[in-house]
Amino acid sequence: MDESSCIVCDAAQLRLVLEFGPVPLHCNLLLATADAARAVPSGTIQLAFCPDCGHLFNRSFDPARLSYDADYETSQHFSPRFRRYAEELADRLIARYGLRGKTAxxxxxxxxxxxxxxxxxxxxxxxxxxxxxAAAADGQSLPEAVSVSREAAPPQAVYDRADLVICRHVLEHLAEPHELVAAVRRGIGDRPETVVYFEVPNALFTLRELGIWDLIYEHCSYFTAASLSRLLEDGGLSVASLVEAFGGQFLAAEASPTACRPRLADPRTDVLAETAALVGAFPARLQATLKRWRTLCADLTEAGQRVAVWGAGSKGVTFVNLVAQEIRPYGIVDLNPRKQGRFVPGTASPVLAPAALRSEPPDVIIVMNPIYETEVRRESDRLGLGAQVMSVG
Ligand SMILES: [Zn+2]
Structure with a gap:
């Protein structure tokens, strides 16, 4: 990728915010053996900020180092809290766009x-x-109305049938996100009634809430509302709605084709100003957060406390890799059965089912996303673990 200009708006005046890592190249690729997990290569994140459009991205991102095969697993649908979010989103899209009998x-x-x-x-x-x-890897089959192809992109014949195009948590993985937006726009062609739904992590949430565990190599981009709307509008899509979702952690955009409408002056100057201020303070706040967690984990280990980390997604994997010197979590818990029995890249911590904690209950459970704290407490109580539950963030 061209490291000298913004990947959203092409502006040349970038600011290097910080260098971060090394972190494993893949957070969501869980390995079958501990040796394979230790052998996962690592990379460094050079976080750059574009004051023109409010975008943040990893300037040293190299997509050739990543691969997304059938071992790549990101489903959060095993969490009741996440499932509720997904159901509400589905119901909103169904109601707004009258999807009965249509094609998504x-x-x-x-x-x-x-x-x-x-x-x-x-x-x-x-x-x-x-x-x-991975077709029915866990024996769960898809409903008859759904079929999935291992092709990366839909052919034109599929676009021709589409009433709704959904693209969740993809744009942030791409070195050239405008290429995907352009492909979707081309695919829709002159069917102005087709709606596109994009969802990405919200960079402002990461900056505000110090979600430093969200900085992962798999993500090239960290979108703000300003940079996401710029990307979509520049790609010929008209943004009908762009809101924060999932407790502010995501950005959700609904857009539709527009006939080469000239881009309006960006009304999001407030977002740009807030982003610039947060970016300025971020490096020092990040270091302070890292230090606080390393100290806390070192103290727990010294006191002989048994620590479990809850959540073997990006946040959990990044957390154990960054504080691994101080903490030896005997496991990372995850509700997703596709993850259980596998090993975390880098530290090779085993991924456990919640029930596996019963044999040697932890003293402390560190929850990687505060939005799941209530359900983790409930599960801990149900299993009779008697552990102290604390959240990162
Ligand atoms: Zn830019």
């Missing part, structure tokens, strides 16, 4: 969890595309 296409659909939910609740057809799709 999802680019980067993972194992098809969201598409299945949408089609079941909305009575629509679903066509999913994802290179990491």
């Amino acid at each position: 296409v999802e680019i980067g659909c993972g194992q098809g969890d969201f598409l299945a939910l949408l089609c079941e609740r909305g009575g629509c057809q679903g066509l999913g595309f994802d290179q990491s799709y």
